[in-house]
Amino acid sequence: MIPLAYYLACSLVLYIIGLYCLLVKRNMIRLLIALEIMLNAVNLNFITFSSYGVFGATHPLGHAFTVISIGIGGCIIALGLAITLHAYRHYGTLDVRELRRLKE
Amino acid sequence: MFTPLLDSLLVFTITTPLINVLAQRVASKKLVTGYVAFGLALTLLLLPIYYMEGFTQGKVTTILNLSAPPIGVCLEIDALGLFMVLIFLLIGLAVSIYSFQHIEPNPGLIGYNTLLLGMITGMVGVVLAGDLFTLFIFWEIMCVSSYALVAFRKEEWEPVEAGYKYLIMSAAGAATLLFGMSFLYGMTGTLNIAYLSASFAQSEGTVWMYLILTMIIAGFGLQAGMAPLHMWLPDAHSAAPSPISAVLSGAMVKTAAYGLIRVLMFVFPMMHGAWGITLAIFAVLTMFTGNLMALLQDDIKRLLAFSTIANMGYILLGLSIGSLRGLTGSMFHIFNHALVKALLFLSVGSFVYRTKTRSLKELAGIGRSMPISSGLFAIGVIALAGIPPLNFFWSELTIVTAGVEAGMLPFSILMILNLALSAAYCLRMIQTIFLKETTAISEKATEAPKIMLVATIILAFLSIVIGFYPSPFQDMAGNAAGAAVDRQAYLDAVFRE
Numbered sequence: 001m002i003p004l005a006y007y008l009a010c011s012l013v014l015y016i017i018g019l020y021c022l023l024v025k026r027n028m029i030r031l032l033i034a035l036e037i038m039l040n041a042v043n044l045n046f047i048t049f050s051s052y053g054v055f056g057a058t059h060p061l062g063h064a065f066t067v068i069s070i071g072i073g074g075c076i077i078a079l080g081l082a083i084t085l086h087a088y089r090h091y092g093t094l095d096v097r098e099l100r101r102l103k104e
Numbered sequence: 105m106f107t108p109l110l111d112s113l114l115v116f117t118i119t120t121p122l123i124n125v126l127a128q129r130v131a132s133k134k135l136v137t138g139y140v141a142f143g144l145a146l147t148l149l150l151l152p153i154y155y156m157e158g159f160t161q162g163k164v165t166t167i168l169n170l171s172a173p174p175i176g177v178c179l180e181i182d183a184l185g186l187f188m189v190l191i192f193l194l195i196g197l198a199v200s201i202y203s204f205q206h207i208e209p210n211p212g213l214i215g216y217n218t219l220l221l222g223m224i225t226g227m228v229g230v231v232l233a234g235d236l237f238t239l240f241i242f243w244e245i246m247c248v249s250s251y252a253l254v255a256f257r258k259e260e261w262e263p264v265e266a267g268y269k270y271l272i273m274s275a276a277g278a279a280t281l282l283f284g285m286s287f288l289y290g291m292t293g294t295l296n297i298a299y300l301s302a303s304f305a306q307s308e309g310t311v312w313m314y315l316i317l318t319m320i321i322a323g324f325g326l327q328a329g330m331a332p333l334h335m336w337l338p339d340a341h342s343a344a345p346s347p348i349s350a351v352l353s354g355a356m357v358k359t360a361a362y363g364l365i366r367v368l369m370f371v372f373p374m375m376h377g378a379w380g381i382t383l384a385i386f387a388v389l390t391m392f393t394g395n396l397m398a399l400l401q402d403d404i405k406r407l408l409a410f411s412t413i414a415n416m417g418y419i420l421l422g423l424s425i426g427s428l429r430g431l432t433g434s435m436f437h438i439f440n441h442a443l444v445k446a447l448l449f450l451s452v453g454s455f456v457y458r459t460k461t462r463s464l465k466e467l468a469g470i471g472r473s474m475p476i477s478s479g480l481f482a483i484g485v486i487a488l489a490g491i492p493p494l495n496f497f498w499s500e501l502t503i504v505t506a507g508v509e510a511g512m513l514p515f516s517i518l519m520i521l522n523l524a525l526s527a528a529y530c531l532r533m534i535q536t537i538f539l540k541e542t543t544a545i546s547e548k549a550t551e552a553p554k555i556m557l558v559a560t561i562i563l564a565f566l567s568i569v570i571g572f573y574p575s576p577f578q579d580m581a582g583n584a585a586g587a588a589v590d591r592q593a594y595l596d597a598v599f600r601e
Contacts (some may be wrong), residue, residue: 013284022276031272038279042286049290058292059176065237069282072244076275079248083255083268090261099265 007048014041027089028094032080039073107166107179108150109189110232113225134204140217141200148193148364155186159580162530167234167598174294180234182594187584188231188362189434190443190456191566194566196224197353199347202450206347206457216256217483221349223249225360234598236285236295239363240278247274247327250356254344266343271334274327281323283369284316288371298598301370301591317379320367327360329413331390332419338397341409341464346453349405351425352586353412358438365431368423369588377424383424385487388518391417395525399532403462404455408448411488414526415421415441419513421519422503425510431585433502436578440495440570444487449562454560459545462531473549474555478537480564487567489530490523494571498578535551 018038022031043066050062084094091098106114127135128136134149135145155166226246233239251274255267289295289310292303300593307313322333329337337357341349368379394414401407417435454477455470456462471478478538487494500523507516550555570577587594 001412015279019276022272028268034270035275035279035454038276039282045283045286048288049286049293049543053290053293055457060235061174061293061295062289062508065240068241072241072248075248076251076271079244079251080268080271080275083251083258083264083271086255086258086264089262089266099268 004048004052006043007044007052011041011044011048012046014038026096028084028096029081031096032084034079035080036073039076041068068069107168107181107232108154110145110225110229111178112140112143112147112150112438113228114357115139117155117218117221117225118219120294124218132320136217137200137204140221141204142156143221144197144200146418148190148197149188151186151193154183155215155377159183159186163306164173169241172354173598174296174299176233176235176296177238177240178296179536180298180594180598183231183583183587184365184435184585184599185231185364187439187580188358189228191358191439192224192227192231192355194471195351195442195446196220198446198450198559198563199350202350202556203347204555206345206453215252219249219253219256220351222246223356224252227355229361231362233398235297236288236300236367236530239247240282242523243359243363244246244278246356246359247278248442250348252354253348254340254352255574256345256348260336266339266499270336270340273333275334277323277326278328282321284323287312287319296598298369298595301373303594304371304374306307307374307455309378313372313375314378317375321364321379321383324360324363324367325386326349327361328357328364328420329390329394329416331393331417332386332388334390334393334413337413338406338409341412342403342405346405346456349409350446350449350453353409353449354442357412357416357421358442359415361423361434361438364420365423365434369426369431370591370594373591376487380424380426384515387417387420387424388522389417389514391519391522392421393417395522395529398433398529399525402464403463403465404452404467404533407464407533408445408452411526411529412441412445415521417522418500418503418519421515422506425503425506425512428508428582428585428589429502429509430506431588432578432582433499433598435508435584435588436502437496437499437576440487440499440567440582443567443570444496446485447480447560447567448484448488449564450556450560451477451484455467455481457547457556458552461545464536466543466545467550468536468540468546469538470546470549471538472542474551475547477552477560480557481537483495483567484536485533486569489527491527495567495574497501497571499581502578 018034021034046066048063050059053059123139168179170177228240229242251271255263259265326333391414394410398407398410419434422430487496490496504516
C-alpha cells in the first residue's frame with residue numbers, strides 16, 4: 001500500500017501548481033483551469049483521508065464531500081466561463097492584463 | 105424538513121422561478137419582487153415565533169442531526185446564529201422592497217430575484233450550520249449567487265471585469281478554506297464543529313495545526329476583505345447594482361466574519377495566543393488600508409466599499425481580543441454596520457438612479473434637489489463617523505474599551521486614530537452633498553420614488569433607535585457573544601442530543 005505521505009505531497013504540489021498558475025498566467029481560461037486544479041487537490045485530499053482513516057474500510061463523509069465539491073466546482077467554472085465570454089465581447093481579448101480599467 | 109427558517113427560505117427560493125414564468129404570462133413584473141419580499145417578511149416573522157428563547161436567554165435552541173452525529177450533516181441553532189439571521193433577514197427585506205422600483209426599468213433581469221433570495225438563503229444556512237460540510241455547501245450557494253449578481257449588468261464592461269476578478273479571488277479563497285478543512289477531517293475523521301472542538305481541546309500547536317489555521321484564516325479573511333486580500337472588494341461592491349451592493353457590504357462580508365468567529369472560538373480556542381495577535385495586526389492593517397484609500401476616492405460607491413474594509417478591521421480587532429466584551433463589541437458592530445452600510449448604499453443608489461453618475465464631483469450639491477434621500481444619507485454618514493447619539497459610537501466604544509481591558513492598548517490607540525480618519529472622509533461627503541455649488545447634473549435630479557424611500561427610511565429609523573436606546577440591542581449582541589465564548593454550553597447541548 002502506498003504511504004499516506006505520498007498522497008499528501010501530491011495534493012500539496014497540485015495546490016501549489018494551481019496557486020502558481022493563478023498568480024503568473026495571463027489567459028483568462030487558464031486561470032479557471034488553475035482554479036479547477038486547486039479544487040482537485042482538495043478532492044484528492046478528502047478521498048485519501050477517507051481511505052486511510054480506518055484500515056481496510058472507507059469513511060463515508062470524505063466521499064460525500066468530494067462528490068458535492070465536484071458539483072460545486074463545476075458550477076463555479078461554468079459561471080466563470082460565462083463571465084469570460086462576456087469579457088471577451090467587451091475587450092476583444094482573453095489577456096487578463098487588459099482588464100485593468102478599474103484601477104484608474 | 106430542516107428548521108422552519110431554512111424551510112421557508114428554501115421553498116420561496118425554489119418557487120421564485122415558477123412565479124417568474126407566471127409573472128411573464130400576466131405581464132406583471134412586480135409580482136416576483138413582491139413574492140420575494142413576502143417570503144423574507146414571513147421568514148422574519150417566524151424568527152420570534154420559534155426562537156424567542158434563543159434571543160432572550162442565549163441558549164442553544166435546536167439541534168437537528170440528519171444522520172448519526174459524528175459524521176452526519178447537522179444544523180445547530182444558537183444565539184450567535186440567530187443574531188446573524190436577524191441581520192440578514194432585515195437587510196434582505198429592505199433590499200427586496202427597494203428592488204421594486206430600482207430593478208424595474210432594466211429589461212432582461214429575469215434571474216435577479218431568484219439569485220437575491222438564493223444569496224440570503226445561503227447566508228442563513230451558513231450561520232445555522234452545525235458542521236463544516238453543511239457550512240461549505242451553503243457558503244458556495246451564497247458565493248455563486250453573488251458572482252452572478254455582481255456581473256449582472258453584463259452589457260457594461262465594469263460589472264463583467266469586477267465579477268471576473270471577484271470570482272477568481274473568491275473561488276481561490278474557498279479552495280484554500282476547503283484545503284484547511286480537509287486536514288481537519290484527516291486529523292479527526294469528522295467535520296462536526298462540536299466534535300472537532302472536543303477532540304482538539306487538549307492538543308498542542310503542531311505544524312499541521314498552524315497550517316490549518318493559516319488556511320482557514322486566509323480563506324475566510326479573503327471573503328471578509330482582510331487587508332492583503334481585499335483587492336476584489338471595492339471593485340465588486342461598486343460595480344454591482346446598488347441593492348446588491350447593500351447586501352454584499354451589509355451582510356455578506358459579515359458571514360465571513362461569522363465563519364472566523366465560529367471556527368476560531370470553537371475549534372481553535374487553545375491557540376488564541378497565536379491567532380489573537382496575528383489577527384490583531386491584520387485588523388489594524390485592514391483599517392488603515394480602508395480608511396486611507398477611502399480618503400482618495402471620487403467614486404462614491406467605491407468610497408463606501410473602502411469604508412466597509414475599514415469597518416471589517418474594527419470587527420476583526422474585536423474578535424482578536426477574544427474576550428466577552430471584545431466579541432460583544434464585534435457582534436454589535438456587525439449589526440450596526442450592516443444597517444448603516446445598507447442605508448448608505450441604498451440612498452446612494454437613489455442618487456445613481458436619478459443622475460446615472462457615481463462621481464462625488466458631479467453629485468455635489470444634490471442635497472438641494474433630493475432633500476429626503478440626502479437627509480437619509482446624512483444620517484448614515486453621521487453614524488459612520490461615530491458621532492455620539494448614533495449607533496456606531498456605542499459599538500466602537502465597546503471594542504476600544506475591550507482592547508484596553510485586555511492589555512492591547514497600542515491596538516486601541518491605532519483604532520482611535522482610524523476613527524478620526526474615517527470622520528475626515530465622512531465630513532467631506534457631507535460637505536460635498538450639502539454645501540457645495542450644484543452642478544448641471546445634480547440640479548436636474550428629482551426626488552427618488554416613494555417605495556425606494558420607504559426601504560431606506562426603515563433602516564435609518566432603526567439606526568436612530570439603536571443610537572438612542574442601545575441597551576436592548578447591546579444585550580442581544582452580548583447574548584450572541586456569550587454563546588461564542590461559552591463553548592462548553594454548546595458542546596453539552598450537542599452531546600446530550
